[in-house]
Amino acid sequence: MRYVQLRAFHHVAIAGGFSRAAEELHLTQPAISDQVRKLEAEYDVQLFDRQRKQVALTPMGEKLLAVTHRLFDAEGQALDLLSETRALQAGQLRLVADSIHHVLHVLSAYREHYPGIQMTIWSGNTETGLAQLGNYEADIAVLGDVAPSRDFEMITLNATPIIAFAAAGHPVAAQRSLSFADLAGLPLVMRERGSRTRRMLERRAIEHGVTLRYAIEVEGREAVRDIVATGAGIGFVSDAEFVPGKDLMRIPLSGPPILMEEALICLRERRESKTIRSFLGIARALTTRGGD
Numbered sequence: 001m002r003y004v005q006l007r008a009f010h011h012v013a014i015a016g017g018f019s020r021a022a023e024e025l026h027l028t029q030p031a032i033s034d035q036v037r038k039l040e041a042e043y044d045v046q047l048f049d050r051q052r053k054q055v056a057l058t059p060m061g062e063k064l065l066a067v068t069h070r071l072f073d074a075e076g077q078a079l080d081l082l083s084e085t086r087a088l089q090a091g092q093l094r095l096v097a098d099s100i101h102h103v104l105h106v107l108s109a110y111r112e113h114y115p116g117i118q119m120t121i122w123s124g125n126t127e128t129g130l131a132q133l134g135n136y137e138a139d140i141a142v143l144g145d146v147a148p149s150r151d152f153e154m155i156t157l158n159a160t161p162i163i164a165f166a167a168a169g170h171p172v173a174a175q176r177s178l179s180f181a182d183l184a185g186l187p188l189v190m191r192e193r194g195s196r197t198r199r200m201l202e203r204r205a206i207e208h209g210v211t212l213r214y215a216i217e218v219e220g221r222e223a224v225r226d227i228v229a230t231g232a233g234i235g236f237v238s239d240a241e242f243v244p245g246k247d248l249m250r251i252p253l254s255g256p257p258i259l260m261e262e263a264l265i266c267l268r269e270r271r272e273s274k275t276i277r278s279f280l281g282i283a284r285a286l287t288t289r290g291g292d
Contacts, residue, residue: 008035009047009061010068017055069136070269077272089116093275096124096132097142098196099221099241102157102262106283113282117275123220127194133267139276141265144196153271155264155283160240161257162197165248167231173249178234180208180255187215187233189224197236200258238262 011021012032022029040047047061057065093110097103100121107119124132126146132138133152148154164183166173172186183205190212191198205212215233218224221241228235229247238260242250264283266276 002035005035005039006068006071008032009039009064010072012036012048012055013057013061013065013068073136073270073273077270089114091116091275092118092120093279094120094122094137094139095142096122096129096138096140098123098125098129098144099238099262100142101241103142103264103283105286106264106279109282109286110279114278125192125194126196129265133265139266139270139273140279142262143265144260144262146263146265151268152265153268153280155280155287157262157264157283157287158240159259159261160238161259162200162236162253163239163242164234164236164251164253165228165242166234166251167229168247168249170231170234170249172234172251175251177252177254179253180205180210183212183234184210188212189216189218189227189233189235190214191221191224191236192217192219196260197238200260201236204255204258 007025008021008031011024012018015021015024018029018032018036022032025032036047045060046058047064049056049058095103100107100123110117111119122132122138124141126143129138129141129143130146133141142157146152146154164178172178172182175182178186190201202212216227218227221237224235224237225243225248227233234251239250240262242248244250264280266280270276271280
């Protein structure tokens, strides 16, 4: 087994094909194919299912990819360490966030300090965010309702209550608050399964002995907002994420607040990556300053 063979396998796996892997490594496709073929032949294993032009990992390939993720991430950390004296003038940072509102101040400060870093930001709920971290598809996640774990490095950003909201012309828009008994009789517009907002509301409803019935289930916070604005039902969101306007009215939920904590999260084994460490450092500084 040679380094070049593992590197070829790794890039084919993450790129999803031999041609794209060859482009990323600045090699020819036959050279990449030859390295993978030699690796499979040497250990008498099949790492990819090759059907027509599609390439998919076999179960053995999935297991090896988990190992090569750690291998090449460690290589990147070694390069970071050896180039510690250099400024962060280039590179990339991938974020997945259930709501970007909570980290906008960190993004702004980071861009000011490190304008050469290319940032990619995806939207995702708690379940998909944790999965992307674990699969090395994202470097940092902005999530909530994540239990402390030895696997993760976490920085708490804030905690805000869940509120209801309705179209300005909806009959309940003028109410000072809504109870869970009220919600049981109203048409609700709810996020998809896996959404933290949905999970926390359902948990509190059970405590009140109430069953919530959803008129509409939809994926994504923006879609909920657009549907609620038509008057089709009542939506829910963290108070920090509610965007006020003439078309929507904020309605508090009665009783003890359902607090949604937001945190920056990365895999503990990757916290020494230079880009990750620099982003977390700015977040810590801003969080500490905000609490003074």
